[in-house]
Amino acid sequence: MKSYKIVTFGCQMNLADSGSLAAVLNARGFHPAETEVDADIVILNTCSVREKAEDRVFGRLGELYGMKKMQPGKKIAVVGCMSQRLGERILQRAPYVDIVLGTDRMLELPQYVDDGAFGAQVHTEFGYEEIDGLVPVRDNKFAAFLTIMRGCNQYCTYCIVPYVRSEERSYPLEKITFQVNQMVQDGVKEITLLGQNVNSYNDGRHDFADLLRAVARNTDIKRIRFMTSHPKDLSDRLIDVMATEPKMMAHLHLPMQSGSNRILRRMGRIYTYEHFLNLIHKMRAAVADIAISTDLIVGFCSETEEEFQMTLRAVEEIRFDSAFMFRYSPRQGTAAYRLPDDIPDNEKIRRLSRLINLQKRISFEKNQEELGKSRSVLVDGCSRRSQSVLKGKTGGNKTVLFTGPESLIGAIKTVRITSADAWTLHGELEN
Ligand code: SF4
Numbered sequence: 381m382k383s384y385k386i387v388t389f390g391c392q393m394n395l396a397d398s399g400s401l402a403a404v405l406n407a408r409g410f411h412p413a414e415t416e417v418d419a420d421i422v423i424l425n426t427c428s429v430r431e432k433a434e435d436r437v438f439g440r441l442g443e444l445y446g447m448k449k450m451q452p453g454k455k456i457a458v459v460g461c462m463s464q465r466l467g468e469r470i471l472q473r474a475p476y477v478d479i480v481l482g483t484d485r486m487l488e489l490p491q492y493v494d495d496g497a498f499g500a501q502v503h504t505e506f507g508y509e510e511i512d513g514l515v516p517v518r519d520n521k522f523a524a525f526l527t528i529m530r531g532c533n534q535y536c537t538y539c540i541v542p543y544v545r546s547e548e549r550s551y552p553l554e555k556i557t558f559q560v561n562q563m564v565q566d567g568v569k570e571i572t573l574l575g576q577n578v579n580s581y582n583d584g585r586h587d588f589a590d591l592l593r594a595v596a597r598n599t600d601i602k603r604i605r606f607m608t609s610h611p612k613d614l615s616d617r618l619i620d621v622m623a624t625e626p627k628m629m630a631h632l633h634l635p636m637q638s639g640s641n642r643i644l645r646r647m648g649r650i651y652t653y654e655h656f657l658n659l660i661h662k663m664r665a666a667v668a669d670i671a672i673s674t675d676l677i678v679g680f681c682s683e684t685e686e687e688f689q690m691t692l693r694a695v696e697e698i699r700f701d702s703a704f705m706f707r708y709s710p711r712q713g714t715a716a717y718r719l720p721d722d723i724p725d726n727e728k729i730r731r732l733s734r735l736i737n738l739q740k741r742i743s744f745e746k747n748q749e750e751l752g753k754s755r756s757v758l759v760d761g762c763s764r765r766s767q768s769v770l771k772g773k774t775g776g777n778k779t780v781l782f783t784g785p786e787s788l789i790g791a792i793k794t795v796r797i798t799s800a801d802a803w804t805l806h807g808e809l810e811n
Contacts, residue, residue: 382409382410382411382420382421382493383410383411383412383413383418383419383420383421384402384405384410384411384412384413384419384420384421384422384423385412385413385414385415385416385418385419385421385422385423386398386401386402386423386425387416387422387423387424387425387440388425389424389425389426389427389433389436389437389460390425390426390427390429390433390460390461391427391429392525392572392574392607393525393527393574393575393576394425394426394427394460394461395525396516396525396526396527396574397425397460397483397486397527398425399516399517399518399524399525400487400514400516400527401423401425401459401486401487401489402516402517403514403515403516403517404487404489404490404514405489405490406517407514408490410490410493412517416444416447417447417451419454420453420454420455421454421455421456421457421493422444422447422454422455422456422457423457423458423459423489424437424440424441424444424456424457424458424459424460425459425460425486426458426459426460426461426462426463427460427461427462428460428461428462428464428465428540428544428711429461429539429540429541429711430706430709430711431709431711432709433462434462434465434466437458437462438473438474441456441458441473441474441476441477442474444456444476445474445476448476455478455479455493456474456476456477456478456479457477457478457479457480457481457489457492457493458470458474458477458479458480458481459479459480459481459482459483459485459486459489460482460483460486461483461540461541461544461545462544463480463481463482463483463504464482464483464504464543464544464545465540465543465544465713467480467482467502467504468480468502470502471500471502475500477500478500478501479492479493479500479501479502480500480501480502480503480504481502481503481504482503482504482505482506482544483506483530483544483545483546484505484506484507484530484546485503485504485505488503506546515559515562515563515566520760520761521567521568521790522567522568522569522570522758522760522789522790523568523569523570523571523572523758523760523773524563524568524570524571524572525571525572525574526556526559526560526563526571526572526573526574527551527574527575528550528551528556528573528574528575528578528581528591529548529549529550529551529575529576529578529580529581530545530546530548530549530575531545531546531547531548531549531576532545532547532548532576532577533547533548533577533580534576534577534610534612534648534650535648535715536637536647536648536649537646537647537648537714537715537716537719538647538677538680538708538710538711538714538716539711539714540711540713540714541576543713543714545576548576548577548580550575550581550582550583550584551583552583553583553585553586553590553591553594556573556591556594556595557594557595557598557599560595560599560601561599561600561601563601564599564600564601567790568601569601569602569603569758569790569792570601570602570603570604570605570629570758570773571595571601571603571604571605572605572606572607573591573592573595573604573605573606573607574606574607575606575608576608577608577609577610577613578606578607578608578609579609579610579612579613579614579615579618580610580613587615587617588606588613588615588618589615589617589618589620589621592604592606592618592621592622592625592628593621593625595627596621596625596626596627596628597625601627602627602758602792603627603629603758603775603792604625604627604628604629605629605631605777607633608633608635608675609632609633609634609635610635611634611635611636611649611651611655611656611659612649612650612651614634614659614663616662619662619663619666619667620666622663622666622667622670623666623667629775629776629777630667630668630669630670630671630775630776631670631671631672631673631775631776631777632663632670632671632672632673633672633673633674633675634656634659634660634672634673634674635674635675635676636653636656636674636675636676636694636698637649637675637676637677638653638676638677638680638683638687638690638691639653639687639690639691639692639693639694639695640653640683640687640690640691641653642687643680643682643683643687646680646681646682646716646719647677647680647716648715653690653694657694657697657698660672660698669753669775669776670776671701671702671746671774671775671776671777671778672698672700672701673700673701673702673703673704673777674698674700674703674704675703675704675705675706676691676695676703676704676705676706676735677705677706677707677708678691678705678706678707678708678728678731678732678735679707679708679723679727679728679731679732680708680716680723681708681716681719681720681721681722681723682719682720682722682723683708683723688731688734691735692734692735692738695735695738695739695742696738696742699742699745699746700739700742700743701743701746701747701776701778702739702743702803703739705732705735705736705739706732707725707728707729707731707732708721708723708728740802741802743802743803744800744801744802747778747800747801747802747805748800750774750778750797750800750805751797751798751799751800752796752797753796753797754794754795754796754797754810755774755775755776755778755780755794755795755796755797755805755807756774756775756792756793756794757772757773757774757780757782757792757793757794757795757807758772758773758791758792759771759772759784759788759789759790759791759792759793760772760773760789760790761789762786762789763781767786768783768784769781769782769783770782770783770784770786770788770789772793772795774795774805778804778805779803779804779805780795780797780804780805780806780807781804781805781806781807782795782806782807782808782809783808783809784809788809793809793810793811794809794810794811795807795808795809795810796808796810
């Protein structure tokens with residue numbers, strides 16, 4: 381039996397894809413290896429969102445080449461977004477790679493390993509064939525990701541995703557509720573429904589609000605989350621589901637990207653700051669204690685100091701619980717790549733650190749508001765520092781550390797918050 385090791389780069393979607401790939405390989409008689417050295421085949425599931433992400437993959441390929449020289453039978457496969465973007469070009473820089481599979485072809489890997497074909501194989505055609513009945517392999521026994529749609533039709537000008545994951549395709553609602561129940565039988569308590577823009581989910585008969593209500597009412601899952609949303613498609617019906625379905629976790633990840641309407645237009649985001657702010661107000665009015673996180677980009681083409689200040693003011697006004705913050709990185713193939721990348725790197729770095737410091741202060745203040753509150757927490761393991769300290773996530777997707785017996789792992793417990801810093805809450809078990 382051949383052994384494999386999957387190394388995953390990038391987002392939750394890639395983690396979910398790696399889980400599906402591992403399930404396919406296991407079903408075809410392969411078994412997971414502990415390390416890349418032990419594995420007969422090493423699979424890199426790649427990310428292409430920034431140049432740095434691709435450089436990291438080529439760095440890892442260099443290391444694998446060293447291993448392959450010592451173990452000539454070892455196979456190397458590169459799958460996912462970078463394979464989709466570069467295809468054959470990967471072999472020019474790494475001719476020792478055996479298999480290159482795009483985002484829609486990766487589940488076919490077993491057939492390319494066994495076919496003994498001479499020379500490297502490259503397959504990047506779109507058209508994803510889902511494998512029915514397989515429960516994706518996952519690290520966390522109690523909390524799992526489930527992909528509900530693939531691709532994105534938004535074409536934000538800075539983003540490579542639509543080019544490497546193709547147009548939106550939503551899975552049938554019945555298939556998703558069936559998979560959720562399969563995962564519940566496999567011990568899952570919390571599901572995160574995944575898509576590049578889940579708000580535009582539509583299987584031809586049901587939209588995203590229908591899907592959430594069906595998962596809440598027609599499955600035995602305990603807690604439901606979803607990501608990533610696009611403000612353009614955040615409907616009142618979706619807000620109503622979050623306000624009325626108790627299984628919906630009080631957390632929304634809603635990328636804002638910029639506080640300047642001119643920059644939002646140049647990014648192709650199709651909403652204004654005022655529209656975004658109104659959505660935040662609606663969500664906070666409808667869902668008590670909802671935690672809101674976001675994505676922000678600074679230093680986008682032609683962003684003035686005043687427009688950067690608009691982003692800082694927006695962050696100050698909205699007071700997000702947390703944020704993923706980036707400096708603009710041009711991606712070949714995107715519309716923005718044709719615009720001059722005219723904000724100097726040191727200025728991008730200055731703006732990013734200014735923003736990070738502001739958000740860190742706000743996250744700290746928001747977490748102080750948690751003190752004394754009792755939060756429902758899914759205990760998903762022990763903290764890295766001590767086996768006697770458990771960790772878990774609140775409904776607001778905040779990490780909580782508290783002392784308790786390992787026997788509580790997998791349970792949903794109530795924890796009273798006693799202290800907090802900008803990233804982590806600390807608490808005491810209530811029941
Ligand atoms: S919504 Fe925009 S940023 Fe998000 S994946 Fe689609 S194109 Fe990229």
